[in-house]
Amino acid sequence: MTAFLADACARRVWLFDLDGTLVDSCPAHEAAFLRAIAEVAPDRLASFRYADHAGASTREVAVRLLGDGGEADRLARLKQRLYRERAGAVAVFPGARRLLGRLVAGGRDAYLVTSGSRASVARVLAAGSLGAYFRGVLTSDDVPASKPDPAFYAYACAHWGLDPGAAVVLEDSAHGVASAVGAGLTTLHVHAAEPAPGAVAVRDLEQIVSLLLAEVGGAG
Numbered sequence: 001m002t003a004f005l006a007d008a009c010a011r012r013v014w015l016f017d018l019d020g021t022l023v024d025s026c027p028a029h030e031a032a033f034l035r036a037i038a039e040v041a042p043d044r045l046a047s048f049r050y051a052d053h054a055g056a057s058t059r060e061v062a063v064r065l066l067g068d069g070g071e072a073d074r075l076a077r078l079k080q081r082l083y084r085e086r087a088g089a090v091a092v093f094p095g096a097r098r099l100l101g102r103l104v105a106g107g108r109d110a111y112l113v114t115s116g117s118r119a120s121v122a123r124v125l126a127a128g129s130l131g132a133y134f135r136g137v138l139t140s141d142d143v144p145a146s147k148p149d150p151a152f153y154a155y156a157c158a159h160w161g162l163d164p165g166a167a168v169v170l171e172d173s174a175h176g177v178a179s180a181v182g183a184g185l186t187t188l189h190v191h192a193a194e195p196a197p198g199a200v201a202v203r204d205l206e207q208i209v210s211l212l213l214a215e216v217g218g219a220g
Contacts (some may be wrong), residue, residue: 004200008186009211013167014103015156015180016134018114020054020172021190022100022205023124025090029054032082033061040075041066055147055175057115057140058083080117087123092130093191095205100133102212112137113156113169115147115176136160148175150182157183170208171199 019025030050037045044065053061058079062072103110112134114121118141125131138156145151157164169180169187174196180187181198188208189199202208 005188005202005211006215008168008188008200009208009215011166011168011186012108013162014108014110015113015153015162015167015169015185016100016110017055017169017171017173017176018112018116018121018124021093021170021176022096022130023090023092023128025087025124026050026054028086028090029083032079032086035082036075036079037065040071040078053175055115055171055173055179057146058117059140060115060146080120084120084123087120088127090124090127092128093205095209096128096130097133098209099205099212100130102209104133106212109135111135111156111160111162113153114138115140115152117141147173148178148182150179152179153183153185157185170202 016022019029033048033050034045037048048065053064059076062076062079066072066075100110110133116124116139118139121137121139138159140146143152143155145155153169156162157167164184167185169185170190171177171180171187172189172191177187177189177196177199187199188202189195190202190204192201195201
């Protein structure tokens with residue numbers, strides 16, 4: 001396991017999820033969904049569990065709940081508006097800026113591959129001062145697929161001309177891991193007690209920072 005992590009940390013290209021991975025936005029997403037469902041489809045409220053949908057796009061979740069129609073569109077729009085009202089207060093996870101800064105300083109490339117909408121993602125990146133670290137950003141508005149579909153990460157690699165064999169993905173949800181692993185990418189599963197199939201667990205972002213620092217020390 002240690003050797004696997006060391007190999008992963010040596011990769012030149014890093015693909016990051018955002019929500020639940022770099023920022024602690026899941027409580028805000030859940031609260032927005034609950035308020036939106038209470039207004040649009042109150043009969044679905046009692047059975048809704050955000051954890052079952054984490055990693056999927058808002059539109060995809062709405063369609064799962066209500067089918068592909070006008071009510072799903074209404075639910076998605078309302079949820080996104082409610083979330084954006086909270087986005088400026090979303091906390092950045094400890095170690096996120098250190099990790100991204102270490103990668104950039106070491107000449108590595110960081111990209112963001114997120115199921116969030118473009119407007120919500122832009123607001124969170126600006127509020128958390130994270131945007132400058134990324135060479136590119138793909139959102140659910142840009143990709144004709146949704147996690148857990150492997151096409152999401154496959155599209156990202158094709159879009160940026162990335163070699164999947166030179167890349168590592170950092171994800172926090174089973175949906176995100178399934179998308180990355182299905183696209184043939186080495187995947188680390190952060191903030192999870194047990195890794196999803198095909199991924200290797202890392203405790204938190206600080207653990208990755210420590211591994212990168214150890215790599216530099218060993219080179220010296």
